Amino acid sequence: GEDVEQSLFLSVREGDSSVINCTYTDSSSTYLYWYKQEPGAGLQLLTYIFSNMDMKQDQRLTVLLNKKDKHLSLRIADTQTGDSAIYFCADRYSSASKIIFGSGTRLSIRP
């Protein structure tokens, strides 16, 4: 069935790059998304990538898509304390309008 998986935790040093990984199962995915959630808050759309793209860059964010391996990653350059949050990978299937979320990766920043 439809599934999106992420590792649960990531800890990086302030100023380093963070790489959050995601795998998905549906080969007919059209859009893949990254959302950020801070404690007690809703979901903030960070970026998304269309399935015919390999890479998308937006300021400190770089999204890489390997469609063959069904692998998506989010790289955050120069990670800051304000980047501490849970990051969700989400997948939109071509035959449906809903998006399916992973369980989220909690990013913590070490000084």
Place this chain on the structure above:
Amino acid sequence: DTGVSQDPRHKITKRGQNVTFRCDPISEHNRLYWYRQTLGQGPEFLTYFQNEAQLEKSRLLSDRFSAERPKGSFSTLEIQRTEQGDSAMYLCASSLVQGTGNTIYFGEGSWLTVV
């Protein structure tokens, strides 16, 4: 435009009571979604509307749950005879469908605690 607005932000209710949440989508967005999120999990899809039509419902949406979007603008999600397992954050989202694009924007969520 203030984004997706949800009300109330927090609700504590006794088991067996009914609760209703309201969602105001971004102006002119024709799709509206409801998701549920429990601690430590990602959001789970409940249902979505295209204008006033409810087009898909998840199996998570039991008979005690009902969602409406009567005029194609705001939506309500009602939970009848609440159970402790209903405690979660209920997220509303909206989008404007144009071609194959479908960027979905979420509100801040409505927290439900059933005691």
